[in-house]
Every structure is written in structure tokens, then in C-alpha cells.
Amino acid sequence: MHLTRSCTLRYAGSWGDPFRKIALACDCDWINQLMGEDGTRRGLLESPLGYVTWRPDTEIARLAVQIVAPPPTETTAQANLFRMSRGLEILRRCLTDHLPCGAPPTADPVAETIRLYLNRHLGHDLSLPRMESDLGLNRRSIQRHFTKSFGCTLRDYVRTERMARAHRALAEEGASVHQAAHLAGYGTVANFSTAFRRIYGVPPKDMRNRSI
Numbered sequence: 001m002h003l004t005r006s007c008t009l010r011y012a013g014s015w016g017d018p019f020r021k022i023a024l025a026c027d028c029d030w031i032n033q034l035m036g037e038d039g040t041r042r043g044l045l046e047s048p049l050g051y052v053t054w055r056p057d058t059e060i061a062r063l064a065v066q067i068v069a070p071p072p073t074e075t076t077a078q079a080n081l082f083r084m085s086r087g088l089e090i091l092r093r094c095l096t097d098h099l100p101c102g103a104p105p106t107a108d109p110v111a112e113t114i115r116l117y118l119n120r121h122l123g124h125d126l127s128l129p130r131m132e133s134d135l136g137l138n139r140r141s142i143q144r145h146f147t148k149s150f151g152c153t154l155r156d157y158v159r160t161e162r163m164a165r166a167h168r169a170l171a172e173e174g175a176s177v178h179q180a181a182h183l184a185g186y187g188t189v190a191n192f193s194t195a196f197r198r199i200y201g202v203p204p205k206d207m208r209n210r211s212i
Contacts, residue, residue, distance in 0.1 A: 024087050158185075163184050163195065169183055
């Protein structure tokens with residue numbers, strides 16, 4: 001904490017559910033290289049303080065718990081390496097949430113708002129009427145901004161992100177194929193399995209077996 005003038009500090013308590021906090025730090029130049037080298041956008045470093053609001057999901061919370069309480073290891077070096085790997089994965093997912101993999105940075109704040117909205121609501125209704133109401137834009141404007149900036153339709157982006165979430169659930173959490181199909185937005189396991197194998201080259205049950 002760095003204070004340059006007098007201020008009042010207040011203690012915030014959480015009864016029965018204590019606060020837990022982790023801090024991740026890395027070189028700013030490294031982040032800039034990951035987010036693009038053309039100088040058109042600084043990604044997470046929009047301001048000198050590098051401030052961005054981000055709401056972690058349950059997967060991020062699980063990784064954070066592993067940093068706080070790593071599994072037993074023979075040496076301190078092994079424990080530190082385990083913590084570092086989890087920290088890098090949290091950082092990777094944070095960057096992924098703020099910039100889609102394979103897509104160029106966009107200078108269109110409307111398109112970025114739409115993308116972040118999609119990421120936050122992958123498990124909910126993403127119909128155009130709902131998006132129009134929540135975003136205050138008409139559907140033609142939503143589709144035009146997004147497709148122009150990211151080179152894909154809303155439907156293709158949502159399908160890809162939901163499938164990636166299902167893949168992580170199978171590979172890292174041991175989720176059942178039925179659970180993964182639900183996360184990917186499929187009504188039947190058969191259709192999900194066909195789509196999953198087409199994208200990842202293996203059936204979802206094999207991906208789950210690798211994580212167990």
C-alpha cells in the first residue's frame with residue numbers, strides 16, 4: 001500500500017466466509033508482447049496502473065486454492081514450481097477473457113463490450129432479444145460491430161468458447177461427458193461427441209480418462 005496523503009482506513013470483515021486473496025506479478029513488457037506489438041492497444045495495461053476489472057469464475061477459484069494449499073511435495077522447489085504453474089494458468093485465462101485467441105486487438109469499444117458480455121454469459125440465454133435488452137443495442141448493430149472486429153459471427157464465437165469450456169472441464173476437472181455436453185450447449189451427448197471429436201480429434205470420454 002502506498003499512500004501520498006492522509007486517509008481513513010476501514011477494515012471489512014466477512015463472518016463465516018473469510019477473505020482469501022492471491023497476487024500475481026509479471027513483467028509489464030512481457031504482457032505487452034503477449035497482447036500485441038503494434039502499439040495500437042496496450043491490452044491489460046490501458047493505464048499506467050494497469051487496472052482492469054475482472055470477475056474470476058469457479059475454475060479460477062479452484063486454481064487459486066491450489067496456490068494457497070498445494071499438494072504435498074518432497075521439496076520446497078517443487079511446491080514453488082507447482083504454484084508458479086497455477087499462477088501462469090490464471091494469467092493465461094485472464095488474458096484469454098480479455099482478448100480472444102487468434103483474433104487481432106480491436107479498437108472498437110462496442111465490439112469489446114459485446115465480447116466480454118458473451119464470455120460472462122456463456123452458461124445463460126444468449127438470444128438476440130436478451131442481448132438487445134441487456135446491451136441497449138439493436139441486433140443488427142450488435143452483429144455488425146462484432147463480426148467486423150473479430151471476423152466471426154456471434155454464433156460461431158459462442159459455440160467455440162462453450163466447446164473450449166467443455167474441453168477444460170473434461171481435461172482438468174474430470175467432468176462427465178453429460179456435464180461437458182451441457183456446458184457446450186448441446187442437448188444430446190451424441191451430437192456433442194461428434195462435434196468434440198471433429199474439433200479435438202478424440203472423443204470426449206477419452207479426454208476425460210486422461211484427467212482421471
